[in-house]
Amino acid sequence: MNSELSQRIKPHVQRLEQYLSPRSGEDQVWFSPADPVIVNQISQKYVLPEVYLEYLTQYGANRIDLDMFILFSAEQLLQNQLKWTPDGMPSLFAIGENALDDPIMLQLSKSNGNDAPFVSVMSDGFDFEDAEEEDFDEESASFVDYLELLAVLCEASS
Numbered sequence: 001m002n003s004e005l006s007q008r009i010k011p012h013v014q015r016l017e018q019y020l021s022p023r024s025g026e027d028q029v030w031f032s033p034a035d036p037v038i039v040n041q042i043s044q045k046y047v048l049p050e051v052y053l054e055y056l057t058q059y060g061a062n063r064i065d066l067d068m069f070i071l072f073s074a075e076q077l078l079q080n081q082l083k084w085t086p087d088g089m090p091s092l093f094a095i096g097e098n099a100l101d102d103p104i105m106l107q108l109s110k111s112n113g114n115d116a117p118f119v120s121v122m123s124d125g126f127d128f129e130d131a132e133e134e135d136f137d138e139e140s141a142s143f144v145d146y147l148e149l150l151a152v153l154c155e156a157s158s
Contacts, residue, residue, distance in 0.1 A: 008144050009055050009058070009059070009144060009147065012144070012148050012150070012151045013059050015154070015155065016031070016064070016066070016147070017029075019066070019158060020064070030064060031059035031061075032059065033057060033059070034056050034059075034075075035074065035075070038074045039053065039060070041078065042056065042078065046081075046093055047108065047111075048093060048106070048108070048111075048116075049106065049112075049113065049114055049116045050114050051143050051144055052095070052115075052116070056074050060073060061073060061074060066153075068157075069098055069099070069104065069153075072096055077094075080094050081093065081094055083103075092119070093108055098120065102120055104118060104119075104146075105118070105119050106118060106119075107119045115143055115144060116143060117142065118145075118146040119139060120139050
């Protein structure tokens with residue numbers, strides 16, 4: 001566990017947990033550690049930013065449905081790469097979807113090793129096979145910024 005990275009992620013995860021808890025009507029823990037075997041499989045296949053690997057390790061066990069956005073569980077990540085990431089585009093890694101089932105991805109080609117920008121695309125009618133990286137819209141400069149944005153949007157909608 002990288003405590004510095006965890007401290008960058010934790011406040012946003014706590015805010016999202018506060019948003020989700022009353023909605024579930026039960027004492028469910030939404031953000032819990034992912035199976036280390038699955039995280040290892042993912043990290044063997046993809047070179048992911050440290051902060052996202054820390055998120056998966058500490059909080060990525062469950063699929064997080066925020067109505068407007070879904071963050072995939074660690075277990076769902078590999079199957080969703082097949083759905084959203086064309087063979088010729090290993091520079092993108094799908095980590096969720098929006099309410100319209102459009103992919104939300106880390107742009108690995110712009111990763112600094114620690115974090116990476118978040119991009120999305122309107123998938124209806126979009127040709128992933130012929131897509132270029134420039135065809136995707138940057139949603140935020142980093143995964144941590146995106147978690148913060150999700151927390152703000154959730155709080156504003158409550």
